[in-house]
Amino acid sequence: MATTNPLQFIQQVRSEVAKVVWPSRREVMLTTIMVFIMAALCATFFSLIDLAIRTGLTAIVGS
Numbered sequence: 001m002a003t004t005n006p007l008q009f010i011q012q013v014r015s016e017v018a019k020v021v022w023p024s025r026r027e028v029m030l031t032t033i034m035v036f037i038m039a040a041l042c043a044t045f046f047s048l049i050d051l052a053i054r055t056g057l058t059a060i061v062g063s
Helices: 006-019 025-061
Strands: none
């Protein structure tokens, strides 16, 4: 494995970071909102499934 000195490493890191395409503020906001919406939908779905299973088991066991 080739070794580089710290100065070369920093230069390589800076050149790679310059290639990164950063998302716009609007893209970040939209994806954040989508994540929150999907998390809420998943939480609601699994809560309803849990309620249905609990109700079914309670009816079967009779407790």
